[in-house]
Amino acid sequence: MPDHAHTHASRQESGNALWFILMAIVLLAALTIVISRSGSSVNQSGDVERERIAASDMMRTAKGIEQTVRQMQIRGLGESQISFDTSALSGYTNPNCDNSGCKVYDKAGGGLTYSTPKPLWLDKGFSSVSGYGEWVFTHDNCIAGVGSGTSSCGTGNVDILIALPGIRKGICTQINRMLDLPAGDNLPVESIGLTPWIGTISSTHTVLVGDNADGTALERASAGCYKITGGSWDGAYVFYQTLFER
Numbered sequence: 001m002p003d004h005a006h007t008h009a010s011r012q013e014s015g016n017a018l019w020f021i022l023m024a025i026v027l028l029a030a031l032t033i034v035i036s037r038s039g040s041s042v043n044q045s046g047d048v049e050r051e052r053i054a055a056s057d058m059m060r061t062a063k064g065i066e067q068t069v070r071q072m073q074i075r076g077l078g079e080s081q082i083s084f085d086t087s088a089l090s091g092y093t094n095p096n097c098d099n100s101g102c103k104v105y106d107k108a109g110g111g112l113t114y115s116t117p118k119p120l121w122l123d124k125g126f127s128s129v130s131g132y133g134e135w136v137f138t139h140d141n142c143i144a145g146v147g148s149g150t151s152s153c154g155t156g157n158v159d160i161l162i163a164l165p166g167i168r169k170g171i172c173t174q175i176n177r178m179l180d181l182p183a184g185d186n187l188p189v190e191s192i193g194l195t196p197w198i199g200t201i202s203s204t205h206t207v208l209v210g211d212n213a214d215g216t217a218l219e220r221a222s223a224g225c226y227k228i229t230g231g232s233w234d235g236a237y238v239f240y241q242t243l244f245e246r
Contacts, residue, residue: 140193
């Protein structure tokens with residue numbers, strides 16, 4: 001005679017085992033989803049932190065050059081004499097600088113060594129544009145509200161800037177967040193001139209205010225970041241820092 005009680009118990013045990021297996025599968029799937037989402041969140045947080053570090057590094061480099069220029073001016077050099085001439089860049093020979101004492105990148109002058117922008121700062125999509133991966137010292141812009149410049153900005157108000165075009169959007173965003181300027185999808189938009197500073201102020205210039213809803217995003221901002229419109233850098237992001245406020 002078959003042992004019905006034993007058969008029933010065996011079926012019950014088998015059913016319980018199957019239930020536990022199914023539950024384990026469900027829990028494992030849920031755990032996998034949680035870990036995946038957590039990993040994605042950690043990666044995003046890591047990206048933001050790296051961008052913040054890069055933004056700080058970039059601003060610190062530019063600020064160091066600004067402070068060096070100020071020290072050179074305190075020593076008696078006029079703005080037209082200060083030269084950014086270096087073997088690492090072309091187009092910066094300043095005819096008003098007749099000795100090494102007026103060169104920012106010379107031991108007898110500013111004492112600095114030119115530092116090439118780090119590749120991780122840059123958007124490789126612009127690698128074919130002339131000047132990619134180079135600091136720019138330019139005199140084509142007047143920042144409204146900086147120095148004596150007003151919203152109309154005449155030639156006498158043109159500022160001397162250090163700029164780095166073609167940086168990554170995430171770094172541009174972090175720069176502006178640190179400076180309490182519009183960031184993310186609301187980054188300011190402007191055109192930019194990149195004529196090398198060689199001691200003579202340009203007669204034509206861009207009034208740098210940052211086109212956005214009210215058109216004053218960069219007003220009074222001696223440093224910041226924005227999206228370039230027009231020219232070979234169209235769509236790129238540029239960081240700038242004022243060296244001479246005029």
